[in-house]
Amino acid sequence: MIRSLRKRHLQIWSALAVLIPVSIVSAVIARPKPITTILLQPEEVAPLPVVIKTVERENYVVRLRGSNETPTQLEWINRNILTFPTAVIYKTQATFSPRHSDLIGRIEARGTYRFALKPDQGSEYHFVLYDFIHQQKIDSINF
Amino acid sequence: MNKSEFYIGWMPKAPGGFRRLVRKYLLVLLPIVVALAVAIALSQKKFDTGSFEFGKLTEVKGIYSRTPVPNLKIVNGKDIWGNYSYITVPLIGYGKHGADGVIAEMEKDKNKSFEQRQLTLKGTLLYNDGKLLMQIDANDKPLVNVGDMASQDLLPHVEDLGIQTIKGEIVDPKCYFGVMKPGQGKPHRDCAIRCILGGIPPVMQVRNNKGEANYYLIVGSSGEKMNEAVQDFVAEPTELQARVVKYDDWVVMYVNKEKMHHISFFSLIGYDTQPATCGKKCLN
Amino acid sequence: MGTSYQAVGWNRQKKIYDWFIFGFCVTYLGIFISLSSIFNSQVTFETLLIRSTSTLAALLLHVILSIGPLTRINTKFLPLLYNRRHLGVTMFMIAAIHGSFSIMQFHSLGNVNPLVSLFTSNTRFDSLPGFPFQALGFFALVIFFLMAITSHDFWLHNLSPKVWKTLHMFVYAAYFLVVLHVMLGVIQFETNPMFVIILLIGTAILIILHLAAGTKEVHIDNVKFDMETDGFVKVCDVNDIEEDKAKMFCIGKERIAVYKTQGKLFAVNNVCKHQNGPLGEGKVLDGCITCPWHGYQYLPHNGQSPPPFKEKVSTYDVMIGGVTVWVNPKPYPEGTERPGATIAIPRPVDEKISESLILNN
Numbered sequence: 001m002i003r004s005l006r007k008r009h010l011q012i013w014s015a016l017a018v019l020i021p022v023s024i025v026s027a028v029i030a031r032p033k034p035i036t037t038i039l040l041q042p043e044e045v046a047p048l049p050v051v052i053k054t055v056e057r058e059n060y061v062v063r064l065r066g067s068n069e070t071p072t073q074l075e076w077i078n079r080n081i082l083t084f085p086t087a088v089i090y091k092t093q094a095t096f097s098p099r100h101s102d103l104i105g106r107i108e109a110r111g112t113y114r115f116a117l118k119p120d121q122g123s124e125y126h127f128v129l130y131d132f133i134h135q136q137k138i139d140s141i142n143f
Numbered sequence: 144m145n146k147s148e149f150y151i152g153w154m155p156k157a158p159g160g161f162r163r164l165v166r167k168y169l170l171v172l173l174p175i176v177v178a179l180a181v182a183i184a185l186s187q188k189k190f191d192t193g194s195f196e197f198g199k200l201t202e203v204k205g206i207y208s209r210t211p212v213p214n215l216k217i218v219n220g221k222d223i224w225g226n227y228s229y230i231t232v233p234l235i236g237y238g239k240h241g242a243d244g245v246i247a248e249m250e251k252d253k254n255k256s257f258e259q260r261q262l263t264l265k266g267t268l269l270y271n272d273g274k275l276l277m278q279i280d281a282n283d284k285p286l287v288n289v290g291d292m293a294s295q296d297l298l299p300h301v302e303d304l305g306i307q308t309i310k311g312e313i314v315d316p317k318c319y320f321g322v323m324k325p326g327q328g329k330p331h332r333d334c335a336i337r338c339i340l341g342g343i344p345p346v347m348q349v350r351n352n353k354g355e356a357n358y359y360l361i362v363g364s365s366g367e368k369m370n371e372a373v374q375d376f377v378a379e380p381t382e383l384q385a386r387v388v389k390y391d392d393w394v395v396m397y398v399n400k401e402k403m404h405h406i407s408f409f410s411l412i413g414y415d416t417q418p419a420t421c422g423k424k425c426l427n
Numbered sequence: 428m429g430t431s432y433q434a435v436g437w438n439r440q441k442k443i444y445d446w447f448i449f450g451f452c453v454t455y456l457g458i459f460i461s462l463s464s465i466f467n468s469q470v471t472f473e474t475l476l477i478r479s480t481s482t483l484a485a486l487l488l489h490v491i492l493s494i495g496p497l498t499r500i501n502t503k504f505l506p507l508l509y510n511r512r513h514l515g516v517t518m519f520m521i522a523a524i525h526g527s528f529s530i531m532q533f534h535s536l537g538n539v540n541p542l543v544s545l546f547t548s549n550t551r552f553d554s555l556p557g558f559p560f561q562a563l564g565f566f567a568l569v570i571f572f573l574m575a576i577t578s579h580d581f582w583l584h585n586l587s588p589k590v591w592k593t594l595h596m597f598v599y600a601a602y603f604l605v606v607l608h609v610m611l612g613v614i615q616f617e618t619n620p621m622f623v624i625i626l627l628i629g630t631a632i633l634i635i636l637h638l639a640a641g642t643k644e645v646h647i648d649n650v651k652f653d654m655e656t657d658g659f660v661k662v663c664d665v666n667d668i669e670e671d672k673a674k675m676f677c678i679g680k681e682r683i684a685v686y687k688t689q690g691k692l693f694a695v696n697n698v699c700k701h702q703n704g705p706l707g708e709g710k711v712l713d714g715c716i717t718c719p720w721h722g723y724q725y726l727p728h729n730g731q732s733p734p735p736f737k738e739k740v741s742t743y744d745v746m747i748g749g750v751t752v753w754v755n756p757k758p759y760p761e762g763t764e765r766p767g768a769t770i771a772i773p774r775p776v777d778e779k780i781s782e783s784l785i786l787n788n
Binding site: 083091108 | 191192194201203217219220221222223224228230268270271272273274275304309310311349350351352353354355356357358359379380387389392394406
């Protein structure tokens, strides 16, 4: 290496010794901070006071609620992101078929959904989570 | 160290001292390489769960509307209270394009407007976090059937939520809900801009402090396209003032173009500081 | 020492070198891709390709840039320096996979040409977090490309060493562009501090190595030589120089290498005509001064390469006064024969005593 090149190397690296750390630190400081806000969906529906039954799964918590011991509200807390095109809830008898089951409602993004149920004096409640685009059953919740 | 050792690269074998040092160097470098691979791989953020059904065409039937963005409303019967259950599926085109061109061609071909008509379309689904979109590609011959006008009770249910200031990140829904990992943020910014400028409707992703998200469609204050207007705001924290409308199962923001702001902490030229504003006036 | 274009002349050292490069790259890619796929199951093939190649290229770049100063600090690192260009070309190819695939992924299938999109999509030149980082990476890749395609000696000679070296000095600009590309790109999204820590450690190592090596070398260059007689400068003692080796002195504009061989001292310009290697760190082999970088040779008495080779370096006058070595820093034209300075052979002790006895008697 020739003398002028040695000098040039030292100049360049003296400059980089300042520029690089300054650039790195500036870029980290400038990184946007996450912003949070109040979500508009799903609509806030007040929960009924009495929790009658609860089923916990990895992706959701499902509760039957009511003003008394009769369930008139289905609470569905969607904990994890849905990986299906659609997800609708049916209330069903022992054997499920969309045509002969009661459509309760649809869940979308993560959040808490509350659906009004018609009073039912039965002791067992069966719900199915169903994707009506691909016509496939996603899950079943039995109380 | 043997000072008489001399090395030139074309020697078949380097002298002992050189070999030993290089061997030590490689033995130090190998665990560093392994450690870096492990550290970098495991430090990455978890990628989102968007799905794009590559190579799979799905036929769906619904009511087409071009507002607020081209979409198909797929009805799934009525719930126990007699309300329609449906999902509104925005339509997008192939690649980084919107669906307007494909739909216009189909309408021209059939010589009728599809607005509020029952359509059966064939396309590729993409979905994530409760939102579903469909890509229609002219090469797939997406139009299966054009039906009658939809009944009046299936018109969109619209609810005005007033003027609001919303903060979030503008994303392109095709990449975010489908193909790209990540489909948001700075690494994806250029692609999102290209998609939005190609006609894919911009969407604002907003989050609460639990990490749950909502997605709002962005149009202009009169419902016009905002694709060019949002170019500089994509993939960074943005604040918009808009008339917010609940439009069936989507929330639509009718945005005031004058009230769009960056929320960056640091700008080379700060947008909202007085010196910058004065400086801009001087330059103009 | 050919100037015509010949493909890479493979020898055993090159093959071993290249196998190590291959092995390390495969190790890195294998671990990165496996762990990403296992622990981040939503990753796609495209993201794996983009991230594995980019991080490997960045790692290779740090290794490449460390070799130069390491060899200055300890010449035993020379085997790494000799085929450094293989590392450079490998790094470029991996970076090119990253760059071209990223352009395809993020800019193709749109409404404009991908290369036009690269420069026109993001126009936030007035924002640090929003800055168009992809363009920075593109320019770094262009520099690496130009370096890679000119890495053969053919280009060194045809562009001239000065132009070639100037082009290859742009590697430092490319390095800075890469740091910015990373910091203003993926690091704006990947907030785990591990990435910044790794990058800071990498840059710190390079900065420290370069400043240490550079300071040491510039210190040698700045040594002052005070004693002067008739244009000759006192440089050292005869015994300071090992047989068939040299010492270097920076008297005028450039270093001079003073070699001791065959009972004489010869002085030649320290800069090898091939790639400006330090002749003074070489050795006399088969009667020729041999450059330690690539083995180019020069005859000590005239600075010419042995036939049929044509390289020549400047020669200088050397004088010995007692045990003191004096060098005239005024160079002779390249290839000029100079007699050198004969090193007086010290007489045996008993001869001196006999002489003294005769004188006394």
